[in-house]
Amino acid sequence: EPEVTQTPSHQVTQMGQEVILRCVPISNHLYFYWYRQILGQKVEFLVSFYNNEISEKSEIFDDQFSVERPDGSNFTLKIRSTKLEDSAMYFCASSELSGEIGELFFGEGSRLTVL
Amino acid sequence: AQRVTQPEKLLSVFKGAPVELKCNYSYSGSPELFWYVQYSRQRLQLLLRHISRESIKGFTADLNKGETSFHLKKPFAQEEDSAMYYCALSGAGGKLIFGQGTELSVKP
Numbered sequence: 001e002p003e004v005t006q007t008p009s010h011q012v013t014q015m016g017q018e019v020i021l022r023c024v025p026i027s028n029h030l031y032f033y034w035y036r037q038i039l040g041q042k043v044e045f046l047v048s049f050y051n052n053e054i055s056e057k058s059e060i061f062d063d064q065f066s067v068e069r070p071d072g073s074n075f076t077l078k079i080r081s082t083k084l085e086d087s088a089m090y091f092c093a094s095s096e097l098s099g100e101i102g103e104l105f106f107g108e109g110s111r112l113t114v115l
Numbered sequence: 116a117q118r119v120t121q122p123e124k125l126l127s128v129f130k131g132a133p134v135e136l137k138c139n140y141s142y143s144g145s146p147e148l149f150w151y152v153q154y155s156r157q158r159l160q161l162l163l164r165h166i167s168r169e170s171i172k173g174f175t176a177d178l179n180k181g182e183t184s185f186h187l188k189k190p191f192a193q194e195e196d197s198a199m200y201y202c203a204l205s206g207a208g209g210k211l212i213f214g215q216g217t218e219l220s221v222k223p
Contacts, residue, residue: 004158033210043159043201043213056210091159104211106159 002026006092006107014115016081021110023075023092032075033093033104034067036060043091049075082114117142117206121214128192129222136187136217138176138202147205148185150176151213154198162187162200172196192221 005024013019025032034046047057049067066078075094079086089111093104118141128134140146150162163171165178165185176187185202202214 035211035213042215043211045210045212048210058210093159103161103164108158 004092004094004105004107006090006110008110009108010111010113012113012115013082015084019079019082019086019112021077021079021090021092021112023077023094023107024073025075025092025094026096026105027073029094029096029105031055031095031097032067032069033095034077035091035093035106036088037091037109038085038088046077046090079112082112084114087112087114117204117212119202119204119212119214121200121202121217123217124215125218125220127220127222130194131191134187134189134192134196134219134221136200136202136219138185138187138214140183140185140202140204142183142204142206146178148176148178149203149205149211150174150185150187151201151203152198153201159201192219194221194223197221 004026007022011019032049035043036046037043045058047061047067048055064080068076089109091109092107095104120139122137148165151159152162153159162174163176174187174189176185178185197220199216199218201216203211206212
């Protein structure tokens, strides 16, 4: 069964460093998402991506964040200059149809620890 | 404002007991509601959605627009049902808005 895969599973970085989290969505899916979950808190929407552009982003997704689909298979989340409060589990998800009607398939997550 | 509330952080029941995980929502319009589940060390996965009105693994959920609720129910809990359960609302643009999650613990 196809799955969304994410790398790395865990990354530790120093405050101020750039981080890139990678995701390989399911191959025939068209809609891509990033969510994050700070320890003990709810899963929060960051950004959705369709047709090579951002379709929606939350207020969390400020200028320090960017997403890219560089080669038609990977979907990356870049944090330009990490802050302590960026420490969280980051989930990538993809869906064949718009999330309004389509099922979102999630990756296992990338745990980011900012020191 | 679009919001999903799951009032219980932890729900602990014995095997064979009925289970109800509560979910209330706030949404202006016709909501699309889902339950996602995360078993230990596994990824978030869709359990069921209100639009399909099906029973998955013995779980059902009915959308009650009058009470703005979408509670998840199962008449007889099993140990393998132990997991984190997230209620979610599909907002504009297809994004999911999640509740805080409820940890269900089914004891033998």
